[in-house]
């Protein structure tokens with residue numbers, strides 16, 4: 001019998017392009033805050049689930065080990081979860097398994113990233129995600145896959161770059177209200193279109209920044225959660241789905257694997273009409289078009305998200321508030337921490353703690369992350 | 385105000401170290417000026433932590449270099465594929481169960497979870513499924529005057545729309561570059577064909593196809 | 604194919620103090636103001652009570668060898684000439700310890716009393732300690 005799982009605490013560091021702390025210190029700050037948030041101590045935690053991107057970014061091999069000490073995982077089960085860019089939400093999904101299985105009552109879920117260690121830049125390391133035999137010899141960079149996917153998506157629904165640029169305007173604007181955000185800003189569609197083209201159709205301002213940061217959440221079983229807090233946020237559904245690495249064999253216009261992961265989570269949560277039943281959406285937005293691309297799949301309606309964007313429905317005060325946090329585009333993109341930040345945002349929104357970002361009467365939310373070679377989907381549905 | 389100080393292996397410093405260690409450090413370029421001192425110094429001026437006790441007066445920066453070379457085995461399917469490229473042929477496999485043509489080839493069908501051992505040859509003509517114009521190289525600081533056209537090519541006769549639980553479409557397809565067309569004129573659906581290197585220049589690499597070019601008279 | 608990058612590691616809150624200490628020829632440990640637990644290399648958080656650390660202290664340089672090994676290969680994986688003795692040294696009243704090299708003229712023994720020998724030029728690196736030698 002599956003146990004009910006609640007989020008009872010959350011904490012995060014500032015997201016910045018360069019944080020002077022070590023990854024260990026960042027993990028400690030996030031973990032300490034998440035425990036202070038719910039009045040627990042490290043000794044109250046039964047197990048720790050951690051997540052972080054490939055080791056080459058921090059420059060520590062086997063870097064899961066750096067999370068052990070500052071998360072208080074001494075003498076406890078500790079694991080590092082990795083599903084590419086999907087890790088941040090994947091680590092929440094794995095944290096859910098720990099409690100839902102009945103094996104653990106209180107679990108600390110933590111994700112961090114230190115993207116500022118590679119010098120001069122992390123970007124050349126991203127090349128190594130491509131197949132070494134048939135893709136790397138072409139001299140790729142990471143933005144290729146996004147540009148290819150974006151172009152296909154634009155073709156499928158006849159979307160303009162002007163419309164897609166509104167995602168950056170919205171999310172950077174929302175991030176102005178996020179106390180830990182790196183890139184909150186008031187910008188215009190013009191600004192996005194006039195920023196340098198890197199790999200057309202992708203301009204610089206279509207892309208989230210590279211960032212350092214850490215986020216931690218505390219999960220508890222139903223019995224424990226009721227003792228710990230009056231405002232638990234329940235994880236009502238989780239979903240995870242991967243497509244194959246042979247990404248040139250599928251239509252990039254629609255991430256069907258995201259749809260499948262969302263359907264798993266909705267089924268578990270008893271959601272039949274996401275458009276009607278969900279109050280807050282936090283789709284993964286490392287690039288502008290990705291928010292729409294993923295929202296299409298979360299809604300199960302290819303091409304709907306751009307229409308809602310055009311109508312202004314995705315604004316925080318619209319009918320379908322999307323990335324009220326400010327998303328990766330505004331808050332920042334410390335890979336795994338960015339995904340978990342979205343789950344933290346659901347916790348803050350649904351427990352009424354989102355401050356200036358608060359979406360009124362938010363009861364149900366969905367967070368999603370995505371990664372690898374356009375093939376990973378991780379989804380969490382929460383309810384207050 | 386916080387200082388940022390590099391712990392830099394200057395030539396003088398290296399003289400004190402054991403010879404093999406000093407040589408290693410030099411060979412890896414760690415005796416050079418590295419780093420973003422100003423960036424780090426300014427990073428400590430913004431709020432970086434909410435832990436009150438955490439004051440940094442002098443941020444020390446240390447440096448290292450990681451360099452690993454890898455020799456990847458191409459495996460059963462890609463070895464045969466690369467051998468085919470060397471001979472000017474695009475080879476794929478076909479799953480007899482679901483009928484899909486698999487390019488890049490594999491010796492298993494991940495839909496049917498069955499072995500695949502039937503090999504097929506494809507002339508390499510197809511359409512551009514999607515494309516982008518890359519103004520930067522693998523190193524993002526390298527900026528091109530004229531963009532490189534990068535595309536996914538779907539091969540003729542292999543596109544199969546399905547409503548399975550796995551995906552909505554399968555196509556045998558490949559990532560490559562496109563030349564011989566103005567970046568302004570390239571479009572989704574454009575017909576292209578492979579342009580091969582001369583037989584004596586081919587080595588069994590994806591680069592044995594020099595690029596894809598528009599098919600004359602094609603739309 | 605290759606995976607290659609330079610890395611720039613900021614030493615952060617605690618290790619910046621430690622490296623600055625080495626530059627000045629001192630060993631620095633962290634001390635928890637709540638439970639008095641001390642540890643080297645220093646941490647920015649207490650491993651006993653998980654409170655942030657704000658106190659750092661210079662410790663006595665004399666320690667004892669907890670364990671050692673002799674490496675016959677160098678950093679390049681080639682024969683080391685002479686072989687390098689690696690020691691782990693613990694300090695009285697301080698948790699943790701330091702991994703470093705032992706004076707090549709000394710025969711290591713577990714429990715042996717040792718102290719660090721600092722290099723003349725120092726930059727804030729673990730290599731600022733030349734090696735540990737017998738007291």
Ligand SMILES: [Zn+2]
Pocket residue numbers: 479480481482483484493494495496497
């Ligand atoms: Zn098949």
Ligand SMILES: [Zn+2]
Pocket residue numbers: 635636637638639640649650651652653654
């Ligand atoms: Zn303490």
